[in-house]
Amino acid sequence: MLDLIIKNGLKFDGLGSPPILQDIGIENGRIVTISPFITSQAHEIIDATNLWVTPGFIDIHTHYDLELEIAPGLSESVRHGVTSVVIGNCSLSVAIGEPQMLADIFQRVETLSHTLIAKWLDKSLSWQTPAEYLQHLQTLPLGANIAPLFGHSALRAHVMGLERSLKKQPSKFELKIMERIAADALEAGFIGISIDMFPWHRMSGEWQGDSIPSQHAKFKEYAMLANLCQQRDLVFQVTPNIKKIGSFLEILWMSLGIIKKPLRLTVLSALDAVHNRKMWRMFAPILFIWNRILQGNTRFQTLTEPFTIFSDGAVTPLFEEFTTGAKLNSCQSRQERLELWKSESFCDQFIQEWNNKKYPAFHRQLELMEVVECPEKSWEGLTFTEIAHQQKQEPLTFFIDALQKYDTDLRWVATGANDRLKPRLKMMKHPHIFPGFTDAGAHVRNLGYYDGAISLLKQAIATNFLAPEAAIYRVTGEPAEWFRLNTGVIKVGAKADLLLIDPLGLNQPLSPQLQISDPVLDGEMRMVKRGSEEIIKAVFINGVKVVNNGEVSDVLGREKLGDVLFPV
Numbered sequence: 001m002l003d004l005i006i007k008n009g010l011k012f013d014g015l016g017s018p019p020i021l022q023d024i025g026i027e028n029g030r031i032v033t034i035s036p037f038i039t040s041q042a043h044e045i046i047d048a049t050n051l052w053v054t055p056g057f058i059d060i061h062t063h064y065d066l067e068l069e070i071a072p073g074l075s076e077s078v079r080h081g082v083t084s085v086v087i088g089n090c091s092l093s094v095a096i097g098e099p100q101m102l103a104d105i106f107q108r109v110e111t112l113s114h115t116l117i118a119k120w121l122d123k124s125l126s127w128q129t130p131a132e133y134l135q136h137l138q139t140l141p142l143g144a145n146i147a148p149l150f151g152h153s154a155l156r157a158h159v160m161g162l163e164r165s166l167k168k169q170p171s172k173f174e175l176k177i178m179e180r181i182a183a184d185a186l187e188a189g190f191i192g193i194s195i196d197m198f199p200w201h202r203m204s205g206e207w208q209g210d211s212i213p214s215q216h217a218k219f220k221e222y223a224m225l226a227n228l229c230q231q232r233d234l235v236f237q238v239t240p241n242i243k244k245i246g247s248f249l250e251i252l253w254m255s256l257g258i259i260k261k262p263l264r265l266t267v268l269s270a271l272d273a274v275h276n277r278k279m280w281r282m283f284a285p286i287l288f289i290w291n292r293i294l295q296g297n298t299r300f301q302t303l304t305e306p307f308t309i310f311s312d313g314a315v316t317p318l319f320e321e322f323t324t325g326a327k328l329n330s331c332q333s334r335q336e337r338l339e340l341w342k343s344e345s346f347c348d349q350f351i352q353e354w355n356n357k358k359y360p361a362f363h364r365q366l367e368l369m370e371v372v373e374c375p376e377k378s379w380e381g382l383t384f385t386e387i388a389h390q391q392k393q394e395p396l397t398f399f400i401d402a403l404q405k406y407d408t409d410l411r412w413v414a415t416g417a418n419d420r421l422k423p424r425l426k427m428m429k430h431p432h433i434f435p436g437f438t439d440a441g442a443h444v445r446n447l448g449y450y451d452g453a454i455s456l457l458k459q460a461i462a463t464n465f466l467a468p469e470a471a472i473y474r475v476t477g478e479p480a481e482w483f484r485l486n487t488g489v490i491k492v493g494a495k496a497d498l499l500l501i502d503p504l505g506l507n508q509p510l511s512p513q514l515q516i517s518d519p520v521l522d523g524e525m526r527m528v529k530r531g532s533e534e535i536i537k538a539v540f541i542n543g544v545k546v547v548n549n550g551e552v553s554d555v556l557g558r559e560k561l562g563d564v565l566f567p568v
Contacts, residue, residue: 002027002042004543009048009500014055014477014489016469024053026496029542034492048500051537052468055476055488056083056144056497057453060434061268061301063087063110063442064146065094066103066120071520073143073557077440079550080451080532083497083541084145084480084487084565085440090239090268091196091214093151095133095185097158099125104162104205105153105212108329110442111317113521130185134564142562143541145497147485149237150190152225155181156213165213166203175221182228189566191483192235192264193225197247200320200361201239202329209330215241219250226254230263234567235483239268243359257295264482270300270433271307271417272424275363280423287432299482301437302427304455305510307417309446310372310527312408313337317446318362318416322353334407341404351396362416366395373411374402384412425465428456428474434482435474448513448527454506454535461506468503484567495563496543505535 004026011022011034025033025040033040062085064074077085088095092109094102103117127133130150137146157165159177170178182193196214203210222238229236236254241247255263272280283300290296311318314337319325324346331337340346354364367385374380379387388398402410418424428435435456438449449455453475460471480488487497511531518526533550540546541561546553555561 002032002038002040003044004496005038005040005042005045006048006053006498006500007038007045009051009053011490012052012054012469012472013491014473014480016473016477019052019469024490024498026540026543029496029544031490031492031494031496034490046500046538050502052499052501052503053490054472054499054501055490056499056539056541057081057475058084058086058479058483058485058488059438059440059452060086060266060436060479060483061089061438062440063089063092063106064440065092066106066112066116067441067520068137068140068142068146069094069123070116070119071557072140074441075143075552075556076448076450076526076528078143078539078541078556079536079547079552080454080529081499081501081536081539082144082440082450082453083539083562084147084485086147086149086191086483088149088151088190089194089237090198090201091151091153091194091212093149093154093194094125095130095148095150095154095190096181097154100205101157101162102154104203104207105157108204108208109201109212110439111444111446112442113444113524115522115524116444116520130181130190131188134189137564141558141560142564143546143556145487145541145562145565147191147483147565149192149194149235150182150185151214152193152195152217153213156217156221160213162207162213166207166210166216169216169218170221175224178221179224179228182225186228186232186234189564190234191485191565191567192229192237194237195222195225196239197241197244198239199241199243200317200326202320202326209326222250223254226263230261232567233261233264233484235264235266237266237268242361252290252294255290255296255298257297262295262297265296265298266434267298267300269437270302270427270430272420272427273363273417274365274368274415274419275357275360280427283427283433284430287430291432298432300433302424302433302435303418303437303449304424304428304435304452304459305449306415306419308413308415308513309443310411310413310513312445313406313410314403315408317443318414321361322356324350324353337407338404341400347400350400354396362414366399369412369414371410372413373409374406375409376406421459421463425459425463428459429465434479436479444518444521444524444526446527448529451511451529451532454532455510458506458508458510461503485565486568487565496540498540499536500538502535502537508534
């Protein structure tokens with residue numbers, strides 16, 4: 001007798017094949033039979049008439065490394081149909097190193113909650129090597145499957161010591177140690193290595209404001225890590241330095257496939273930036289040259305919806321790209337920020353840097369920055385430029401005054417990229433750009449794109465820019481194949497990580513971000529998405545129903561359902 005039969009559903013196999021009506025039989029967490037009509041008996045039979053049956057979605061860019069230790073069910077992603085996540089991105093992982101050091105590397109880059117950090121530090125680490133970390137992951141009551149990248153910042157700081165990793169280059173001996181540890185990590189089962197060149201990812205703690213360790217490496221160190229991945233055909237994830245064209249040339253040189261096997265490289269990120277409306281057009285020709293002419297194996301990543309970020313006064317990742325903004329983010333209290341604003345020279349420098357639009361990541365256009373919450377309720381829903389005109393003030397002067405007066409009581413929002421439908425669709429459709437880059441688990445007060453795959457499907461239905469089976473392939477079988485993960489398809493023998501989707505629910509606009517009081521963070525606010533409960537009728541992981549009509553089962557995070565995914 002089977003454990004479960006899902007009958008009469010329209011099955012999408014995750015490989016882009018046209019969907020067909022088939023029954024699916026599940027036993028011991030595996031798909032054991034697929035047939036137009038299964039006659040076997042089962043403990044449970046679910047009628048999926050008028051529903052789609054698809055593989056669970058794969059989120060290729062998350063920062064759940066710390067949250068896994070506190071709430072391994074990852075319910076915020078699972079409720080939106082995600083059953084597998086890639087962690088360890090942007091050089092950040094907890095696979096090796098001393099706990100406080102790792103917390104100092106993580107916390108400010110990903111603006112993680114102090115509550116989450118404190119909870120994690122209380123649990124501390126129980127592993128000494130990357131292999132032991134993988135063994136530890138397998139003991140957790142995982143909800144989603146976990147595919148870990150090995151983070152370069154953690155490795156560099158562990159081998160060199162945190163201070164030297166931020167100030168010096170490794171000795172030949174230290175470089176050899178890094179190489180040996182990284183090689184051992186890949187042999188143990190990590191799916192690849194991540195590095196970070198982005199200069200605005202900064203430290204907290206004793207060295208607050210400094211760039212994280214990975215950014216201080218030179219080409220030789222990056223190339224050594226890339227070579228380890230290249231030899232094993234594993235993933236090398238990199239965040240380039242957008243202010244330094246040389247970083248792109250270094251990445252290109254590491255990844256060439258003309259005289260050797262190409263590097264399996266994924267790069268952040270392909271976006272239609274507000275500050276540069278022509279930039280998105282560069283990605284297609286760059287990828288054509290990179291992959292077709294130079295025989296590379298490179299995939300960019302893009303967000304499937306407008307890149308909208310919420311900020312609390314001057315406490316925001318958007319300010320990390322200029323010196324005075326970084327100083328404001330380094331302050332530990334409202335009073336410290338107020339002392340900075342009292343300095344005329346600081347304000348002058350802030351204005352100068354704000355108006356310097358050379359290589360910005362954030363557009364800094366006050367007419368596009370809207371007040372969400374403020375003690376001055378009449379401001380809510382208006383842009384800073386609109387309010388400044390009402391107050392008969394110059395907009396930037398008004399903005400500074402508002403930040404000084406209200407600090408984090410002033411919550412505002414700005415969209416920096418991917419706000420135009422046509423460019424967004426073109427990037428999501430490009431065969432060498434993955435729809436991903438959700439940053440799930442990071443920036444919990446600033447953004448919440450846990451429903452990235454659902455957003456892709458909604459747009460496919462609304463615009464027909466992709467057939468449903470092609471859209472589903474883009475977030476299931478395609479990333480699974482490229483990242484070399486044994487998931488993302490419906491076939492006999494596969495783990496029963498499945499979704500039941502009501503296609504009628506896809507005829508909705510993209511869901512807005514909203515705030516909730518998150519019990520995982522002891523009631524702190526978190527940006528999330530809702531609306532998928534109208535679309536995803538059920539989520540199964542390892543054959544167990546963990547979401548039913550939007551309700552998350554308490555089995556999620558209590559029983560082990562997900563696996564650690566090793567390279568196939």
